[in-house]
Amino acid sequence: MFSRDDIKKAICEGHLKIFPYDERNITGAGYNLSTMNFAFSIRKHILLKINVETLENGNIHYVNIPPNDTVLFFSKEYIETDNEIAGIFMSKVARVCQGLGNISTTLDPMWKGQLIISVNNPTGKHIRLDLDREHGNIFTLLLFRLETPVTGEHVHDNNKGRCDLLIDHFKRNKGVFFLNKKYLDLKEFVIDEFANSLNGYDNFRNEDIEDCYTERMRKLCYIEDRIKKHVVLFREGRYTVDADIGNYKILYNSEEEKEIKSCKLYNMDKNTNYWLGKEYSLQDIRNQKKELIQLMESYIRIIDYELDIIRHDRRILWQNTEIAKYAKENNRAYTCRKVLDIIVGVIIAIGVACLAHWFSFLVFKKLLSLGLSNKDIYINILSAGCSLIVGIISGIVLLLIEKKRR
Template sequence: MYSRDDIKNAIINGKLKIHPFNEKSLTGIGYNISTTHFALSIKSGVLLNVSKKTEAEGFTYYVNIPANDTVLFFSREYIETDDTIAGTFHSKVSRVCQGLSHISTTLDPTWKGQLLISVNNPMSQSVRMELSPNGNILTMIIQELETKVTGENIHNNNKGRCDLLRSHFMRAKRSIFHRKKQLELEEFIVNEFADSLNGYDDFISEEKTDKYTKVIRDLQILKTRLENHRTLIGEHRYSIGSEGKYRILRDADERELISNCVIARLKQITMEDLNQEYTKMEIEQKSDSIIKEIDKYLFIIKYELEEINHSRRIGWQDWVIEERKYISYRSVLSKYLTGRRVEKYIIVSIITAITMWACIYIVLKICGTTEIKPIKILQDNISALTILIVSLIFNGIVEIVRRIVRRFFS
């Protein structure tokens, strides 16, 4: 079983990839997995609504998992293993204490892709689950195999298990409430989302401006130069002046660029460690060792570009899910009409109805129409029902206004 340091070393040695890697998600013996905003209700066949709450540290996203429902999530993390390691997934105690249960599964050798994770809520009321990027759903345990796996068909699972999603939609019943959204969601999953899960998208070459743009450009320039130097040094064609020196990384900017990469941070490489210099004679006599050093930098750059590509990928996945609204109106209402919130809403509405009834009686009494007694109003079903309906509508409007004011002025 791998410790946290073993997991770091496995990444450094190329046996394991975790994108995006977050050191806060490391535990003593594992790595905590988090989720994207993809949350598919098995019962309704549509995505759950993702709510956003403003807190001191920033935004917190969460979903309300309906009672007696199983929800399918996709991990934020892209996991890749070689043929010498495998893993298992274990529920987090914080989720179990909420009443949620994760359906355990395994991580096969040579797996590549995001993970499909199922969470069940067996309780009679909905449960709120935060979609934190710091490992919110389960813990991945990595183990070393005594002998590496050989042969073909080590596993028959495609990336992201889109095959399971497609089979789900083939079996799912179409309801009049969700039919349109189910069809739209199925079309999205089978095409765009499947391409994203299978890694057919390329967010490195995409022309966009964000926090990664400059880093990508600088890494690609450095990568091209180092690949060229590797060829020239290997063929003994690299030339410098007799008194000159060769530096793999030319200046402080390049050294800082590399030192901020995931692999460099895991190796705890400092700026001073990146300041190697070689004379003309050393280039001629130690070309093999210099090439090995260049290969280390190329590995760091490759891993970092993959890291950025997947970070952009999950950003796109969350954005497109939010933008296209593959949810039903029931999912939107569920965050208001579930559990204690429903009880509070009904109680407040009943109190409001009684207050309105009392006010009507007082007004009638002041006006001298005392022959209309409270009992007559209650006996008139239409009047009582009207008062209750008005009360429900009034409290609904108050709740909506309260939420709007809190969102824009808090």
């Protein structure tokens, strides 16, 4: 089983990728994973409302998992393994102690993409699950190295972020015809754009996208493109040191060195000396060409990993924004379900009241046939009214029971 140091080493050597990588999530023998703002109720067949709690240090997004329900989430992290690494997922103790069911599933070798997560609430009450935890909010990934690397095709049959498992739970809401399009739109989004995004098929590693990552991405891309070009020139023996420039430097100035120092992979790999700021004469280049090319390729790997992190940060932001269109607090489907619950409760209350009143009427009619006095008749009218009130109260109680059950 991998220790913390083994996980870091596997990432540095390119055997494992975890985006976004956060040092606070790594444990002595695993990596804590989190969920994004996607919560699909299997029982209700709708996206659950994402609530927001405002705190002094920012907002916390959370979802209330309904009693006796199973909710499908997707991981915030994008995981990629080679043919030598597999893993298992184990629930965090804090979540199990809340009453949530245990999670135990596997991570196959050669996996690429985000993960579908099934969370069960077997209790009779709602359980709050925070979605913005800094140290992982749902389970821990434990990794193992296979004794023999997997070879051949069809290592696993899992694709599209396992959206196929989600699609099975989409159903038309019969009796509420105006909600069908909302469900169909969500289904189309999940099996197309969302599934492609979960599997990493998107164009978020694009310098033309204007956001908070644009400037840094352009700087990193500029450095990476230049170093890649130099690698080719060095291998072909075509690089020459310009006399006006002087000795060669992989990174031209302190600003470029600062960009590299801020990269996750650079700070993770403490065993490699990257010789930031070192200068090379033409004679050094000739004598140390192989070592210099390896160092340049290390810089490329560091930058490439950082660009993938930025790409995935953009991906998560897009996913949460798009999902919010379906799961926001005033979501039409969610509101309609609440209205339907009230209507059903009112119908139940009226039905129970009518039955009670009908029964009271039969009794009252029987009493009239027996020739009772007006006083007795008034008493029976009061009795019928009380029966009606009891019927309404019974309907309200049934509505509250049904609401709690849901």
